[in-house]
Amino acid sequence: MSSITTELAAVLRTVRRPGDFFASGTVDSPPPRLDVDGVGTIAFPLLPIQAEQLIAVAERAPYGRGEETLVDTTVRRTWQIAPDRVRLGGKHWAGTLEAILARVADGLGTGDGIAAEFYKLLVYDQGSFFVSHRDTEKVPGMFATLVVALPSESTGGELVVRHKDREVRLDLRCEDLSEAAFAAFYADCVHEVLPITTGSRLVLVYSLVRRGKGPKLEPPSYESEQAHVAALLRAWGAGKRSQDDHTPEKVIYPLDHAYTPAELAFDTLKGADAAVARVLVAAASQAGCDLYTALVSIEESGTAEYVDNGGYRGRWREPDLAAGEVDNRYATLSEWRRPDGSRPTLAALPIEDEELSPPDAFDDMEPDDEDFTEATGNEGATFERTYSRAALVMWPSERTFAVLNQAGLAVTLPYLADLADLAERWATDGADRQAPLWDQAHELAGHMLSTWPSRHWYPRQNKAPSEIAQMLAVLTRLHDGAHVEAFLSGIVVHGFDKSDNDAVLGALGLLSPDRIAALTERIIAGAARLSLDACAALLARVVAILSPGRSAYSGAAAALIDALPGGDLPPKAESDDDEEEEEEEEDGWLENDWRPDSWPGGRTVQPQLIVDLFAGVVPVGDALAARAADHILNWRSTYSLDAILVPAFRKLIDMPEINGSAAVQQLHAICVEHLRTRIAKPLEAPKDWSRDGTIGCKCRNCAEVNRFLVHPMERTWILRAAEPDRRHVEDAIRHARCDLDVKTERRGRPYSLICTKNQAAYDRRVKQRREDLADLERLAG
Numbered sequence: 029m030s031s032i033t034t035e036l037a038a039v040l041r042t043v044r045r046p047g048d049f050f051a052s053g054t055v056d057s058p059p060p061r062l063d064v065d066g067v068g069t070i071a072f073p074l075l076p077i078q079a080e081q082l083i084a085v086a087e088r089a090p091y092g093r094g095e096e097t098l099v100d101t102t103v104r105r106t107w108q109i110a111p112d113r114v115r116l117g118g119k120h121w122a123g124t125l126e127a128i129l130a131r132v133a134d135g136l137g138t139g140d141g142i143a144a145e146f147y148k149l150l151v152y153d154q155g156s157f158f159v160s161h162r163d164t165e166k167v168p169g170m171f172a173t174l175v176v177a178l179p180s181e182s183t184g185g186e187l188v189v190r191h192k193d194r195e196v197r198l199d200l201r202c203e204d205l206s207e208a209a210f211a212a213f214y215a216d217c218v219h220e221v222l223p224i225t226t227g228s229r230l231v232l233v234y235s236l237v238r239r240g241k242g243p244k245l246e247p248p249s250y251e252s253e254q255a256h257v258a259a260l261l262r263a264w265g266a267g268k269r270s271q272d273d274h275t276p277e278k279v280i281y282p283l284d285h286a287y288t289p290a291e292l293a294f295d296t297l298k299g300a301d302a303a304v305a306r307v308l309v310a311a312a313s314q315a316g317c318d319l320y321t322a323l324v325s326i327e328e329s330g331t332a333e334y335v336d337n338g339g340y341r342g343r344w345r346e347p348d349l350a351a352g353e354v355d356n357r358y359a360t361l362s363e364w365r366r367p368d369g370s371r372p373t374l375a376a377l378p379i380e381d382e383e384l385s386p387p388d389a390f391d392d393m394e395p396d397d398e399d400f401t402e403a404t405g406n407e408g409a410t411f412e413r414t415y416s417r418a419a420l421v422m423w424p425s426e427r428t429f430a431v432l433n434q435a436g437l438a439v440t441l442p443y444l445a446d447l448a449d450l451a452e453r454w455a456t457d458g459a460d461r462q463a464p465l466w467d468q469a470h471e472l473a474g475h476m477l478s479t480w481p482s483r484h485w486y487p488r489q490n491k492a493p494s495e496i497a498q499m500l501a502v503l504t505r506l507h508d509g510a511h512v513e514a515f516l517s518g519i520v521v522h523g524f525d526k527s528d529n530d531a532v533l534g535a536l537g538l539l540s541p542d543r544i545a546a547l548t549e550r551i552i553a554g555a556a557r558l559s560l561d562a563c564a565a566l567l568a569r570v571v572a573i574l575s576p577g578r579s580a581y582s583g584a585a586a587a588l589i590d591a592l593p594g595g596d597l598p599p600k601a602e603s604d605d606d607e608e609e610e611e612e613e614e615d616g617w618l619e620n621d622w623r624p625d626s627w628p629g630g631r632t633v634q635p636q637l638i639v640d641l642f643a644g645v646v647p648v649g650d651a652l653a654a655r656a657a658d659h660i661l662n663w664r665s666t667y668s669l670d671a672i673l674v675p676a677f678r679k680l681i682d683m684p685e686i687n688g689s690a691a692v693q694q695l696h697a698i699c700v701e702h703l704r705t706r707i708a709k710p711l712e713a714p715k716d717w718s719r720d721g722t723i724g725c726k727c728r729n730c731a732e733v734n735r736f737l738v739h740p741m742e743r744t745w746i747l748r749a750a751e752p753d754r755r756h757v758e759d760a761i762r763h764a765r766c767d768l769d770v771k772t773e774r775r776g777r778p779y780s781l782i783c784t785k786n787q788a789a790y791d792r793r794v795k796q797r798r799e800d801l802a803d804l805e806r807l808a809g
Contacts, residue, residue: 032264032275037386039256040281046303047137049191049247052198052211055128059178059208060121064149065113070230072205074180079228082151083107089150092164104158106221107151114149116232124208125176132174132212132236137248137303144174144234152185152229158221160190165215171245172236174212179205182227187211189219191247200229212236214247250307254314257307261315265424276383277431278423280361281308282324282390287418289363292321301418308420309367317422320372323363324379324417326390330355332400332409349400351411361421375439377431393417429468433475440476441498444469448505466506473503473511480519486558488525496524500531509538516547521554526562533569544570545580552584556591563588564637567644578647585648588641589656593633594663633666638676639683646689657691661698669702677807696807703804711797716740717785719767729757733783737766747781754781765789 062070066085070078086107090099125144133142147166163173175187177200187198191214202209213219238245267273283301297305305321312319333352359379364372384390398413423431433440451465476499488494493501496519503512512535520532532551536544548570556563567584638660646653660667667673677699680687687696721734729747736745747757754772758781761768767788773780 032260033279033383033385033387036257036260036279036281037389039253039260040304040307040385043250043253043303043307044300045137045248046299046301047135047248048302048306049136049194049217050189050196050198050211050213051132051135052196052209053131053135054202054207054209055124055131056206057124057127057208058118058120058206060116060124061118062178063115063117064109072179074178074228074230076228079151079153079180079230082109082230083153085109085113086151089148089158091158091161104161106156106158107153109149109151111146111148114146116146128174128176128208128210132172132210134298136172136212136214136245138171138238138245141239143237143239145170145237147233147235150231150233152182152221152224152231154224154226154228156185156221156229157223160188160218160220162218163215166235167237169237170215170235171238172212172214174210174234174236175200176232176234177202177209178230178232179207180227180229182224182229184223184225185229186222187219188222189213189217191217200231214245216246248303250303254307254311257311258314261311261317261422261424265316265426268424268427268430276380277427277434278377278383278421279385280322280324280379280383280389281385281420281422283418283420285418287323289323292323292363292418293365293369294321294367295369297321305367305420308422312422316425318425318428319367319420319422320374321363321365322361322419322421324359324361324415324419326357326359326379326415326417327412328354328357328395328414329410329412332411334409349402349409349411351398351413361419364421374432375435377435380434390415390417429472430475433472433479437476437481437495437499440472441495441502444472444476444502445498447472448502452505469502469506470508470511473499473506473508477511477514477518480515486523488527491527493531494525494528496520497528497531500528500535504531504534504538507538512536512538513543513547517550521551523555523558524551524562525559526565529562529566529569532566533573536570541580545584548581549584549587552591553587556588560588560591560593561634561637561640563591564640564644568640571644571647579649581644581648582652585645585652588644589652589659592641592656592659594659594666633672635672635675635679638667638672639679642680642686642689642692643683646686646692650690653689653691657695660695669699674699674703674803674807678803681807700804700808703800703807707797707800707804711793713790714787717743719785720789722764722766723760724764725756725760727756729753730760733757733761733766733768736783737768737785743785745783747783748776748778749781750778754779757781 059072064070064082064085067078067081070082086109088099088101089104089106089108090097091104092098129142129144133139145167179202182201185200187200189196189198189211198211200209200211264275264279267275268277281304283297283304285298285301287296294305294309308319311317331352332349335348335350360376361379362376364374366372381387393415395413396416398411401410401412403409432443447465447469451469499515500512500520503515516532516535520528524532536547539547548567552563552567567581567588570584571578571581641656642653645656660673673695677687677696680692680696686692718740719737721737723730723734723737729749732747733745736742747754749757758770761770761783765788767786769784769786771782773782
């Protein structure tokens with residue numbers, strides 16, 4: 029259990045009183061009915077002529093200095109009208125003032141039980157201001173001041189409030205007729221009104237007092253808790269620099285209240301959530317941590333269980349379903365907000381159990397939605413449920429890329445590419461900012477390599493660039509030779525696609541010649557078992573493009589030859605007794621349609637493998653080329669003449685630098701002789717309807733098919749039988765590749781299987797003869 033999550037939760041639990049030294053906002057409500065002696069009813073928004081009339085009946089507002097009350101327009105320039113000359117009314121105003129007080133009580137953290145006593149009406153015209161000062165106690169029990177700005181047209185005049193080392197600037201403009209702005213602050217706060225630059229403003233000033241007895245209200249203060257939290261966060265950040273650190277990458281502190289994604293922001297947090305957030309904002313800033321609000325989303329699914337509900341009044345009831353064991357769980361963070369209200373471009377990040385503060389924060393959480401699926405004949409009952417919760421999320425700023433790396437390659441690969449784009453653009457422009465970007469990109473690449481998925485490599489089906497190719501391409505653009513070497517020796521050696529070779533070659537180009545040769549050998553030795561085609565193509569291209577000296581690749585070439593697949597049985601010695609097999613090959617089906625032996629992953633030998641094999645091995649040395657040729661000759665069942673070698677030599681014949689090798693010429697000669705031998709054999713169409721009876725099954729129906737096949741006069745045979753018998757005979761015919769067309773006639777009972785002789789074997793030989801002639805002309809021409 030991580031100490032940062034438990035200790036942080038213990039401190040933050042003591043921060044229960046919400047509130048701050050100020051509260052501000054706007055309310056949507058009709059303005060009050062305002063009557064002023066000597067002026068009459070005031071229209072809103074405030075008209076310039078009425079502003080002049082109000083000033084005419086007002087007096088200069090004084091200020092207090094010690095026990096004196098002074099008027100000095102260099103300190104305070106504004107106008108006031110005493111409360112006994114002002115009457116506030118209107119059917120909505122009482123409710124509006126109560127709504128303002130409720131928000132003020134929440135913002136100041138006072139709770140219920142406060143009242144507002146009207147103090148005076150202030151008129152600010154152009155140039156009006158009030159320098160920094162503190163309010164004196166106007167009435168017994170006063171603890172704060174509330175100002176309400178009524179609709180008027182003005183600019184400037186911001187209210188600046190300071191408390192200890194904090195300062196806020198509040199804009200009280202409200203030109204809309206249905207809007208009033210308010211601000212409240214504790215009486216001991218220093219505040220000032222900046223000059224009005226245009227227009228006039230009308231402000232109601234209230235003294236806030238506490239109803240009933242109790243200690244004097246003061247702004248919430250959590251200096252000691254803030255210092256404790258800052259110390260915890262600093263120690264956490266320092267520990268993350270250690271190699272032995274096992275603390276979580278981020279800390280997630282769930283909030284008490286529920287928030288929609290639109291509501292979730294620092295300035296809309298409620299109650300104790302707001303108090304905790306204020307402590308964390310200050311502490312995180314001091315400790316060098318990033319802090320966000322985020323939405324926790326959890327999806328769970330698993331098996332459901334039937335539970336007895338007991339029935340009622342003796343009647344039986346269907347049992348209920350209850351959630352059982354959770355099989356799948358996905359927890360993510362999204363909807364990010366910074367303390368300043370901005371939205372960072374952060375992707376959804378996963379949640380690790382050890383990141384919760386406190387660790388048991390989600391143990392008793394109720395799901396927002398839960399659905400059950402009844403059991404069927406094949407599957408048991410299941411459930412799906414979702415949870416949603418708001419949280420504060422933090423991590424050391426210098427670990428941002430480690431946190432981002434938790435989102436996986438789908439997020440980090442595009443992000444890393446964007447960093448490379450920006451760094452290259454700034455480098456081209458000659459800007460000085462590219463160096464930090466290079467550092468950030470290298471840092472992120474290191475995190476990505478350290479957590480690169482260790483899942484078993486398998487061949488890809490789509491044509492989009494693989495994650496391996498994308499990563500190598502970006503590392504190459506970043507000229508990050510160290511990470512290139514680590515990635516090739518740690519990731520690529522476990523398997524890669526042939527389509528990745530462009531990226532592999534580009535990355536190898538960053539390294540020295542001796543490292544290129546060493547890494548090529550290591551890649552082939554490690555990956556050839558699963559990526560033989562890719563390894564052969566890589567060796568061929570490396571030898572041709574990046575060669576530091578072709579003999580340097582002897583180890584890589586030997587590793588490739590060692591990985592060449594063979595059969596499951598030892599090589600079969602050639603003899604003169606293989607006449608039957610030769611006859612089968614003459615028929616043109618054994619080699620053309622037989623599937624060569626495969627290696628792990630279900631991959632089969634392809635002709636291009638032979639081309640790339642010799643393109644990579646021949647330049648390295650004649651001995652290695654002879655060794656590769658010997659292997660192929662020893663495993664003729666794997667390296668079929670018709671399926672593998674002849675198609676390979678269609679390409680090799682155009683590569684004289686490779687085809688000139690003695691080992692390749694040996695295989696070339698064998699292919700040419702094979703074609704000549706088969707072409708020399710007579711090719712004659714059947715003279716009657718006798719065909720080879722090649723079905724191996726000895727059942728009565730299959731034996732009858734064999735008898736029918738060899739009969740020279742019979743062309744059609746009908747089997748009237750049940751469906752299993754018909755299917756068995758049809759499968760046997762298809763497997764033995766008999767010269768028969770079959771169809772089912774669905775008349776009467778049982779149905780009939782109609783078998784009609786064709787000359788498919790002869791047609792195959794004719795096709796094979798045309799191909800052999802073309803191949804012989806190309807290979808021997």
